[in-house]
Amino acid sequence: MSFVPLNRCCQKESSDEFLCAGEILCYQKLLEDFLSENNIQERLHKIFLKVFNCSDPRKTASPDNLAGWDSLGHLLLVSAIEEEFKIKLTVEDIFQMVNFRAIQTILEEQVSHEPPPKDSSGRTSERGEINSL
Secondary structure, three states: OOOOOHHHOOOOOOOOOOOOHHHHHHHHHHHHHHHHHHHHHHHHHHHHHHHHOOOOOOOOOOOOOOOOOOHHHHHHHHHHHHHHHOOOOOHHHHHHOOOHHHHHHHHHHHHHOOOOOOOOOOOOOOOOOOOOO
16 A cells, blocks of 8 residues: 655644644555454454354464365365355355465455446445346
8 A cells, every 4th residue: 555654644743733734644545454454354353263163263274174164064164254244255255265364355355346237226245247138
């Protein structure tokens, strides 16, 4: 992420006690990014606790080092993620879910995308493709 340093975003002296609009927007963007990333990570952490009943799912958790993360565990994890985040994961996403960090990255990409397009009736298909007759 690139942003203008707070003390360089407008023409004001550093001794001014009020923030300019540019500084407020810089702070707001930083805060939104921080909260979004941490919110996804925290929610994913809770899903791991629920699905795998483990005490501390590390960011390096994977099927190799987490008991219960077998094929059935993977399906339960996918289901819990889709329910929690109100998204539909693609087959490609599901195959790329090889560890905690990879899943977090997939979710960050999914959450940052705009809502899927809608057809003329206002409906959206499950995969986000526009329904055609």
